[in-house]
Amino acid sequence: MLALDKELLAAVADLHEIPQGAMNIRKNGQLLTRNTTANIDIVTKKDKPGIDIIIKEGTKNESVHIPVLLTETGMQDMVYNDFFIGDNAEVLIVAGCGIHNGGDGESRHDGIHTFHIGKNAKVRYVEKHYGQGDGKGQRIFNPETIIEMADGSYAEMEMVQIKGINSTLRTTKGTVGAGARLILEERLLTHGEQYAETRMDVEVVGEDGSVQVISRTVAKDRSKQVFYPRVIGKNKCRAHLQCDSIIMDNAQVRSIPEIDAQHPDAQLIHEAAIGKIAGEQIIKLMTLGLTEEEAEATILQGFLK
Amino acid sequence: MLELKNITYAAQDEKGKNDILNGINLTLERGRFYVITGPNGGGKSTLAKIIMGILQPTSGEIWLEGKNITDASITERAKMGIGYSFQQAPRFKGIKVGELLNLAADKDRKKRAYCETALRQVGLCTQDYINRDVDASLSGGELKRIEIATLLNRKLKLAVFDEPEAGIDLWSFAKLTETFSALHKDSDGTIVIISHQERILELADEIIMIREGVVAAQDAKEKILPGLLCSPEGCELGKGEKKYACIR
Ligand SMILES: Nc1ncnc2c1ncn2[C@@H]1O[C@H](COP(=O)(O)OP(=O)(O)OP(=O)(O)O)[C@@H](O)[C@H]1O
Ligand SMILES: [Mg+2]
Numbered sequence: 426m427l428a429l430d431k432e433l434l435a436a437v438a439d440l441h442e443i444p445q446g447a448m449n450i451r452k453n454g455q456l457l458t459r460n461t462t463a464n465i466d467i468v469t470k471k472d473k474p475g476i477d478i479i480i481k482e483g484t485k486n487e488s489v490h491i492p493v494l495l496t497e498t499g500m501q502d503m504v505y506n507d508f509f510i511g512d513n514a515e516v517l518i519v520a521g522c523g524i525h526n527g528g529d530g531e532s533r534h535d536g537i538h539t540f541h542i543g544k545n546a547k548v549r550y551v552e553k554h555y556g557q558g559d560g561k562g563q564r565i566f567n568p569e570t571i572i573e574m575a576d577g578s579y580a581e582m583e584m585v586q587i588k589g590i591n592s593t594l595r596t597t598k599g600t601v602g603a604g605a606r607l608i609l610e611e612r613l614l615t616h617g618e619q620y621a622e623t624r625m626d627v628e629v630v631g632e633d634g635s636v637q638v639i640s641r642t643v644a645k646d647r648s649k650q651v652f653y654p655r656v657i658g659k660n661k662c663r664a665h666l667q668c669d670s671i672i673m674d675n676a677q678v679r680s681i682p683e684i685d686a687q688h689p690d691a692q693l694i695h696e697a698a699i700g701k702i703a704g705e706q707i708i709k710l711m712t713l714g715l716t717e718e719e720a721e722a723t724i725l726q727g728f729l730k
Numbered sequence: 731m732l733e734l735k736n737i738t739y740a741a742q743d744e745k746g747k748n749d750i751l752n753g754i755n756l757t758l759e760r761g762r763f764y765v766i767t768g769p770n771g772g773g774k775s776t777l778a779k780i781i782m783g784i785l786q787p788t789s790g791e792i793w794l795e796g797k798n799i800t801d802a803s804i805t806e807r808a809k810m811g812i813g814y815s816f817q818q819a820p821r822f823k824g825i826k827v828g829e830l831l832n833l834a835a836d837k838d839r840k841k842r843a844y845c846e847t848a849l850r851q852v853g854l855c856t857q858d859y860i861n862r863d864v865d866a867s868l869s870g871g872e873l874k875r876i877e878i879a880t881l882l883n884r885k886l887k888l889a890v891f892d893e894p895e896a897g898i899d900l901w902s903f904a905k906l907t908e909t910f911s912a913l914h915k916d917s918d919g920t921i922v923i924i925s926h927q928e929r930i931l932e933l934a935d936e937i938i939m940i941r942e943g944v945v946a947a948q949d950a951k952e953k954i955l956p957g958l959l960c961s962p963e964g965c966e967l968g969k970g971e972k973k974y975a976c977i978r
Contacts, residue, residue: 641824669823705820708784713834713880714808723833727824 430457433494433523433555448490449476451504453497465489465516475505475536478518482511482543493522498562499530505537512543512575518550522566524589526558533565540570542605545577552582556589563591572599574607576631581608586621587729588614596624601662603631611640612729615648615676625654629662629691636664643725644676655683658691666695671702671728731760731920732781732888737790739776739943750776751787752943758888761918763910765925765934765951767958773943774924775817778890782814783807794887811887811919815894819877821865827876828860835883848882851912853905870897878906882913889913890922895930907933931955 430452447465450457454474461467464484468477478489495502510516526532542548556564566586574580586593601607607627615621627636636656644650656664670678684693702724710720739751751773758764766774779785781792783804791800794810802810822830831845846856852875862868864876874897881889894910895903907929914921914933923930931937937954939947947954 703820705816706822708804709816709820710833711804712782712784712808712814714805715833716805723825724822727822727829730824 430494430496433496433525433557434492446488446490447478449478450490450492450494451502452494453500454502457494462487470505470507473505474503475507477507477509479509480511480514480516482513484511484514484516486515488517488519490519492520493534493536495522495524495526495532495534498526498528498532498558501531501533503535506539508538508540508542510540510542510546510548513545514543515547516549518548519552520550521553521555522568523554524556524558524564524566526556526562526564528558529562531563531565532556533563533567535567535569537569537571540572540574540580542572542574542578542580544575546575547578548580550580550582552584554584554586554590554593556591564589566590566593567595568593569596570598572597572607574599574601574605574634576602576604578602578605580606581610583610583612585612586614587612588616590615590621591617591619593621594624595622597626599625599627599636601627601629601631601634601636603660604633605631606635607637609636609638611638611642613640613642613650614645614725614729615643615650616645617648618646619648620650621648622651623653626657627655627664628657628659629664630659632660632662634660634662636662638664638666638668640666640668640670641728642668642670642678643673643729644670644678645673647675649677649679651679651681653681653683654695655685656693657685657687658693659687661688661690662692664691664693666693666697668695668697669728670699671725672699673701731795732756732758733791733793734777734781735791735793737777737780737787737792739773739780739785740788750943751780754790754940754943754945756938756945756948758920758922760887760920762920763914763933763935764920764922764938765931765936766922766938766940767924767926767931768940768946772940774940775892777940778814778892778922778924781888781890782812784814811885813881813884813886813889815878815881815889815891817892817896817924819873821868821873823863823865825864826860827862827864830864830876831879831883834880836885839883844883848879849876851882851905851909852876852879853902854879871899871902874898875902875906882909885917886919888920888922890924892924893926894923895925895927903927903929931958 447462449459449467464481466479522534524532638654654666666682668680672678678699680697682695707720734756737754741748780787849856878894934951
């Protein structure tokens with residue numbers, strides 16, 4: 426594997442070696458390597474680009490890594506990945522896309538990830554987006570995530586995008602069954618002229634389903650962020666939306682949360698706050714010997730961790 | 731060690747200029763324990779912030795060990811060995827207690843054992859706190875104690891604690907006074923505590939009274955303390971235009 430590939434893999438999937446267990450690495454639209462296990466199968470789709478990841482009922486302590494690398498300028502990649510997670514399975518899924526665009530063409534990775542989560546299954550999903558390269562070429566991501574949660578299932582979805590992506594529209598749609606719990610965590614840092622938009626649409630249909638949305642973002646320079654999380658409670662359920670943003674320089678952050686209760690026992694809460702770093706925090710860290718820049722970096726790092 | 735020469739400070743607010751410090755002259759010797767006291771609004775915290783470099787004096791000079799540091803930044807003063815524990819500590823989303831204490835600690839004390847000691851010295855159990863965020867979930871007294879702990883793993887020439895007793899329960903307060911005594915005994919740094927508490931005043935070598943932006947009195951504890959601990963009418967230092975509320 427090339428040094429650049431390794432660097433991108435480390436950034437998007439914390440992978441420093443070829444991972445153990447099931448994996449599928451896709452580079453510039455082609456399959457680079459694949460590994461399957463007794464419980465986890467990966468099959469290339471026949472009708473469109475993408476893969477099916479099939480996790481057997483009752484699988485425990487296994488992981489799947491499916492990073493995507495784009496290193497050619499002007500590369501436009503579109504994939505459909507479907508995850509079939511069997512009843513009672515417990516699995517960690519690490520996805521992510523690293524783009525190195527050293528040229529002037531537009532690099533673009535759009536993907537639709539669909540999760541079919543079985544009864545009482547537990548999933549932790551981590552997705553990181555990372556862009557680098559000095560060319561003028563734009564680096565664009567438009568990921569879409571669809572989550573269907575059967576009764577009693579649990580999913581924790583962590584989506585991270587730190588720098589390097591010029592434009593992103595991230596869409597997440599979810600349906601939560603009885604007693605199921607969905608946690609959506611987003612961490613985002615934009616700078617320069619970047620634009621990032623997040624749309625979340627989650628319906629809680631089953632009794633005692635619950636949703637928690639935690640969004641922490643930082644907008645620097647002249648970047649813009651728009652956030653539209655929406656939760657609909659169609660049954661006795663709970664939801665908590667929490668959006669926290671730090672705004673710096675000449676950036677703009679818009680946060681438009683919506684909670685829609687369609688059942689008398691739906692308990693829905695949203696909290697949204699936007700503000701700059703408190704001057705006191707910077708001063709406190711400076712009194713410990715940090716420079717102003719170090720203090721700011723420490724505060725942002727903690728906030729986005 | 732530290733010399734304040736004719737320090738004045740005026741704040742600008744909606745009503746115009748507001749003189750807060752009106753010519754403070756003060757010399758702090760190496761290795762001594764000072765307690766600064768005085769009525770609310772007298773200018774104690776303002777003075778502490780001027781020493782730390784958080785506020786710039788309107789006029790006057792600050793000298794540390796024969797060097798004029800009036801123009802030195804907060805960071806520079808921290809590196810020279812000045813520390814300040816805030817009266818009102820800020821909270822940090824996403825920074826853990828252990829991480830903050832580690833950031834604060836000197837290079838050779840960035841180990842868990844030192845963090846544990848500092849937490850113990852302020853009466854907190856390491857296991858319960860080290861992995862908690864320094865955010866709104868901490869109670870006022872817990873936050874205050876962590877703030878104090880940020881000075882305990884530093885070899886400081888001058889440590890200033892601004893009302894460390896505020897919001898601290900009786901049991902932790904006893905622990906805290908022990909910690910300050912031990913700090914005084916084990917280090918040759920200068921300690922300044924801003925306080926209204928008799929039990930802290932009793933720890934002092936010298937007491938400094940700041941009232942209406944000037945040093946109203948400075949002397950050995952034995953000389954000042956009896957005058958402070960009296961009824962308002964009989965209080966020597968309480969006389970003047972504005973009544974000084976007595977400590978007891
Ligand atoms: N930025 C400011 N603008 C206007 N007035 C200020 C400003 N900062 C402080 N003051 C005033 O200066 C005075 C001194 O404040 P300071 O915080 O130093 O008092 P203190 O002696 O520490 O009091 P306390 O015992 O209540 O902590 C107060 O009257 C306060 O209201
Ligand atoms: Mg004060």
